[in-house]
Amino acid sequence: MNATILPIRTPAETALAERFATERARLPGAAAVRAAAFARFEKTGLPSRRVESWHYTDLRSLMRELAPAAGEAAVPAALPEFEGLGHRLVLVNGRAGAGPLPAGVTVEPLATALAAGRVALGAAMGAAEDTIVDLNTALAREGLAIRIARGAEAALHLAFVTVAETAVSVASRIVVEVEPGAALTLVETHTGPDGLACQQNIVVELALGAGARVEHVRVNESGDAALALSTLAATLAAGSALASLNVSTGGAVSRHQVFVTYAGEGATLSLRGATMIKGRQHCDNTLVVDHAVPHGESRELFRTVIDDEAQGVFQGKIIVRPDAQKTDGQMASNALLLGDEAGMANKPELEIFADDVVCAHGATCGALDENQLFYLMARGLPKPEAEALLVEAFVAEALDQVRHEGIRAALTAKIGAFMRGRAR
Amino acid sequence: MLKINNLHVEIDGKKILNGLTLHVKPGEVAAIMGPNGSGKSTLSYVVAGKEDYTVTDGEILLDGVNILEMEPNERAAAGLFLAFQYPLEIPGVATMTFLKAAMNAQRKSRGEGELSPGDFMKAVREAAKALGIDPDMLKRPLNVGFSGGEKKRMEILQMALLRPKMAILDETDSGLDIDALRIVAEGVNAQRDPRHGFLVITHYQRLLDHIVPDTVHVMAKGRIVKSGGPEIALELEKHGYAEYVGEAA
Numbered sequence: 001m002n003a004t005i006l007p008i009r010t011p012a013e014t015a016l017a018e019r020f021a022t023e024r025a026r027l028p029g030a031a032a033v034r035a036a037a038f039a040r041f042e043k044t045g046l047p048s049r050r051v052e053s054w055h056y057t058d059l060r061s062l063m064r065e066l067a068p069a070a071g072e073a074a075v076p077a078a079l080p081e082f083e084g085l086g087h088r089l090v091l092v093n094g095r096a097g098a099g100p101l102p103a104g105v106t107v108e109p110l111a112t113a114l115a116a117g118r119v120a121l122g123a124a125m126g127a128a129e130d131t132i133v134d135l136n137t138a139l140a141r142e143g144l145a146i147r148i149a150r151g152a153e154a155a156l157h158l159a160f161v162t163v164a165e166t167a168v169s170v171a172s173r174i175v176v177e178v179e180p181g182a183a184l185t186l187v188e189t190h191t192g193p194d195g196l197a198c199q200q201n202i203v204v205e206l207a208l209g210a211g212a213r214v215e216h217v218r219v220n221e222s223g224d225a226a227l228a229l230s231t232l233a234a235t236l237a238a239g240s241a242l243a244s245l246n247v248s249t250g251g252a253v254s255r256h257q258v259f260v261t262y263a264g265e266g267a268t269l270s271l272r273g274a275t276m277i278k279g280r281q282h283c284d285n286t287l288v289v290d291h292a293v294p295h296g297e298s299r300e301l302f303r304t305v306i307d308d309e310a311q312g313v314f315q316g317k318i319i320v321r322p323d324a325q326k327t328d329g330q331m332a333s334n335a336l337l338l339g340d341e342a343g344m345a346n347k348p349e350l351e352i353f354a355d356d357v358v359c360a361h362g363a364t365c366g367a368l369d370e371n372q373l374f375y376l377m378a379r380g381l382p383k384p385e386a387e388a389l390l391v392e393a394f395v396a397e398a399l400d401q402v403r404h405e406g407i408r409a410a411l412t413a414k415i416g417a418f419m420r421g422r423a424r
Numbered sequence: 425m426l427k428i429n430n431l432h433v434e435i436d437g438k439k440i441l442n443g444l445t446l447h448v449k450p451g452e453v454a455a456i457m458g459p460n461g462s463g464k465s466t467l468s469y470v471v472a473g474k475e476d477y478t479v480t481d482g483e484i485l486l487d488g489v490n491i492l493e494m495e496p497n498e499r500a501a502a503g504l505f506l507a508f509q510y511p512l513e514i515p516g517v518a519t520m521t522f523l524k525a526a527m528n529a530q531r532k533s534r535g536e537g538e539l540s541p542g543d544f545m546k547a548v549r550e551a552a553k554a555l556g557i558d559p560d561m562l563k564r565p566l567n568v569g570f571s572g573g574e575k576k577r578m579e580i581l582q583m584a585l586l587r588p589k590m591a592i593l594d595e596t597d598s599g600l601d602i603d604a605l606r607i608v609a610e611g612v613n614a615q616r617d618p619r620h621g622f623l624v625i626t627h628y629q630r631l632l633d634h635i636v637p638d639t640v641h642v643m644a645k646g647r648i649v650k651s652g653g654p655e656i657a658l659e660l661e662k663h664g665y666a667e668y669v670g671e672a673a
Contacts, residue, residue, distance in 0.1 A: 370475070375512040377496035378472050378505075379526040379582060380533070386497075389525060393516025393565075 013045050015066035020138055027141055029114030033121055038138035040129070047131050056313040056345045057255050057284040059132070063227060067199050070094065070168035079159050080189040080219065083406035088157040093164070094142040094172030094202075104152025104182070110173055113145030119175045124205035124233040126261030128288055132229050133257075136171050136203040143173035148182040150209075155185035155404070160202065162192030162223065169199040180209035180237070185404055186216045190230075190250070192223040197252070202230045208240035210264060215243050217407055219414075222250040224279075231257040236296075238264025243401060245272040247411055248283050249418060255284040255313075262296040262324070273302035274398040274411070276418040277310040278339070284313035291324035291354075300331040303398040305391055307422060309341035317349040318359060325354050331361040336368065336394055338387075338422075388419035425450045425621040426471075426590050431482035433463075433470050433646075440466045442646040443482070448590065451618035455632055456625045457657060458643035459665040464625045465509060467643075468594040472506040473499050486590060501533035503589030507579040507596050514566040519578070522566045523548060527585055551584040555611050572599030580611040587615070592623045597631035609634030629661040644668040 020038050027034055046063060047054035070093035079090060089099045089107065101107055113119045121137045148154055162170060178184050186206075192198050200222065208214055214234075222228040228251040234242055246256045260269055273285045289298050304312040314333040335344035346363035368390055376386035392415045402408040426448040433441035440463045448454045458464050470477050471484055473496035483490050491499050514522065527547075528538045539547070552559060555577050567575050576596055583591055593612065597605055612622065612635050624635055632640070632654065640657050642650040642665075649668050650656060 369512075372512050372514055374472075374474050374496060375508065375514070376522075376526075378500055378508075379522075380497050380500035380530040380586070381525055382497050382529065383495065385525065385529060389517055389522070390514070393514065396516050 010046065010060060010064055012063050012066045016135065017042065019066070019069070023139065023141070027139075028111035029121060034138050037122070037134040041131055041134045041138060044131060053130075053286065053315065056315070057253070057282065062253050063199065067167040067169040067197065070162065070164060070170045073163035076161060076163055079161060080191060080221070082157060082187060082404070082410050085155055085157050085185070085187060085404065085406055087155065088159055089144070090159045090161065091142075091172060092161055093168065094160070094170040096142070096144050102154040102156065104149040105154045105156065106147045106149070108145050110143035110145055110175065111141065113175070119145045119177075121173065121175070122205075124207050124235045124261075125259060126233075126235060126290055126292070128233070128259040128261070128290070130231065130257060130259070132201055133203055133231050133233065136173055136201050136231070140171045140173035140203070143175070146174065146176045148176070148178045148184045150179040151181045153183040157187045157189070160188060160190045160200075162198050162200065162226070164193060164196060164198060167197040167199070169201075171201045174202070174204045176204065176206045178206070178208050178212040178214055181211045182209065183213040184215070186214060187407060188218045189221065190219065190228060191221050192226055194224045196223055197225045197227065198223060199227045200229060204230075204232050206232065206234040206242070208234065208236050208242060208267075210237045210239055212237070212240045214241070215403060216245070217402060218244070218246045218256065219411070220246070220248040220250050220254055220256070222254065224250065224252060226251045228254040230255070231259065233259045235261045235263045236267035236269065239266045240264070241268045243270040243272075245274070245398065245402060246285060247414065248273070248275045249277065249414060251281065251283070253282045255286065258287045259290070260288070260298075261290045262293050265293050265295045267296055269296070269298040270401060271298070271300045272398045272401065273304070273314075274395050275302070275304040275312060276395065276415065277305070277312065278307035278418075278422070279310060280308070281310040282313070283310070284315070286313070286315040288317045289319065289329070291318070291320045291327045291329065293323060294325045294327070296324060296327050298329045300333075301398055302333040303395050304333070304335040304344060305395060305418070306335060306337050306339065306342035306344060308339040310339065311342075312344040314345070314363070315347045315349070316361065317351065318361075320350075320352040320354050320357050320359065322353045325356045327354065327357040327359065329357070329359040333363045334394070335365040336391065337365065338368070338391075384422070388416070391419055392416065425487060426623065427485040428471070429483050429485070431470070431484065432480045433466060434478045434480055435466070435476055440477070440646055441470070444643075444647050446641060446648055448621045448623055450621055451616075452639065453616060453622040453624060453635060453637045455637035455640045455657065456623065456643050457627070457629070457640060457660055459669055460627070462643045463646040464643055465594055468506055468592050468625060471592060472496055472504065497529065498533070500586070500588075501530050505583050505586055505588030505591040507576075507583060507591065507593040509594040509598060511567050511575040511579055513568045515568050517566050519562045519564060519566045520548070523562075523582065523585060526582065530586060547585060551581050554584070554614065555581050556607050557581060573601065573604035576600055576604065576608055577611075580608050584611060584615065589619070590621045590623070592625065594625045595627060596624070597626055597628065605631065606634060629657045632657045642668055
């Protein structure tokens with residue numbers, strides 16, 4: 001080891017080092033990959049606001065302690081459901097149960113797949129580096145390896161649920177390979193107990209083969225005191241298409257990261273977000289879209305509704321590398337501030353090294369339009385109803401590309417529930 | 425029906441209405457004409473309950489009840505309707521969704537049950553047909569991408585569905601070609617009866633060829649400076665507003 005080891009300062013960092021030391025011998029897969037990931041983490045520690053990509057979400061101070069690792073628990077009776085979405089796999093505290101699977105889908109425990117060398121951790125990260133992904137790479141024991149066979153079409157619901165009496169931490173890893181020409185609808189839901197400062201660090205790796213299509217929806221309804229960290233890392237082969245939507249209403253502190261690398265020409269990407277937060281919630285959507293090859297298309301649309309004194313963060317970076325000519329990238333982040341103390345940090349970034357590209361970004365932040373409100377009220381709608389109608393319309397645009405009707409209906413209902421839950 | 429007495433209104437400390445008094449009886453179509461900047465639109469907004477204005481004196485009575493303390497939606501439920509000069513575009517809200525929400529909100533405030541989907545569809549379809557509104561337009565987001573004429577027709581459609589006791593039409597003729605003007609006027613005329621009142625605000629006389637008023641009031645510098653019959657409109661068309669602007673100054 002020639003890395004300079006800084007003194008580890010916080011109790012959480014100390015506990016993470018202890019956990020890695022205890023666990024490392026029992027972790028499946030290539031030990032060198034895990035050790036390298038942990039070494040990168042040790043070099044920097046948990047990211048503080050001095051780290052640019054974490055400036056608005058100071059993890060070092062938000063996570064002073066490490067909660068004990070979650071144990072096994074029974075599958076709870078009530079779980080999120082989507083009408084018409086057949087196959088559900090439940091992951092209790094990161095541990096996957098078995099379930100019937102759609103045709104063309106194979107699922108095995110992450111440990112088995114790693115031990116057999118069928119998957120490798122971090123393959124979908126591309127050039128991106130990130131501390132919480134490193135931590136997950138170093139420590140994740142539980143998870144799944146999922147493969148969608150060439151040409152198959154499947155829909156799968158991964159229901160992550162935290163079951164605990166006291167605060168626990170969960171690190172889980174899902175590695176998905178979508179073979180050429182296959183199509184996958186993948187829904188992740190995250191739920192957990194209110195009032196417990198549980199810590200989740202979930203990483204989903206998604207490798208799309210040539211011409212593969214994936215519609216991914218993540219729904220964060222973590223408990224109201226939870227720290228919910230999650231990452232989607234995807235690589236897009238030629239002609240593949242990924243649409244990913246993050247719907248976030250839960251957690252005390254949530255950060256969802258998306259890293260996408262274009263590995264083949266003519267791939268298309270649509271990233272969307274619908275965030276509705278209140279109270280003192282903090283929700284961060286951070287994207288890095290790396291156009292490494294020509295003729296890639298990316299669309300980002302993020303809508304954030306912030307009530308009370310909640311804080312929203314959007315960081316969207318589009319990189320267009322010198323070879324990535326004819327890239328077409330459009331990014332928009334719009335925030336609606338309902339509360340007087342509500343806040344939003346919008347940080348779009350374009351790093352363009354090619355000269356024949358079309359890239360644009362737009363970020364807005366504001367209150368509801370008084371004139372629109374007046375118009376609706378003048379037609380007889382009481383203020384709360386008029387506000388709800390405008391907020392629903394604002395968020396709905398981020399949901400309208402969801403093709404699965406049962407999912408879209410369930411997500412739309414969540415906007416209504418959020419507005420009805422406002423305490424005024 | 426509508427009684428505005430000695431109304432004084434300011435915005436940002438600037439006086440816009442200076443003791444305006446105007447009464448509209450049930451069954452009456454009253455027209456207000458006036459030059460730009462005379463306060464016509466302010467009057468319509470204040471009656472409908474827009475927040476930006478400060479009423480420093482006077483009262484607005486609808487059927488004897490002072491509505492100044494009411495929210496805009498309460499005024500609507502009490503039977504007041506404003507057809508906007510510039511109807512707002514509401515992206516993401518389908519016109520049908522909006523119409524249903526508005527009709528049901530008003531029914532609810534009157535203690536009536538919600539309309540059945542069948543009755544609602546029938547009412548909208550009939551009213552839209554009478555106004556020459558393409559049913560496809562009703563599926564689009566409210567007023568988004570509509571032409572000026574389409575927006576005005578949509579206002580009259582809402583008026584037809586909500587059937588207010590007292591309707592104020594704020595420069596409904598602006599931006600309309602002659603065919604659209606005729607359709608809109610017919611929509612208003614179809615609703616004239618002894619129980620409903622109308623206040624038609626306009627800059628030009630031509631709308632009043634199609635909606636023939638019972639009374640015409642000239643407004644200048646925030647007050648009514650002359651009242652009479654339809655002949656006043658013709659006079660104004662000939663001589664313009666110069667006389668009144670000078671007089672009130």
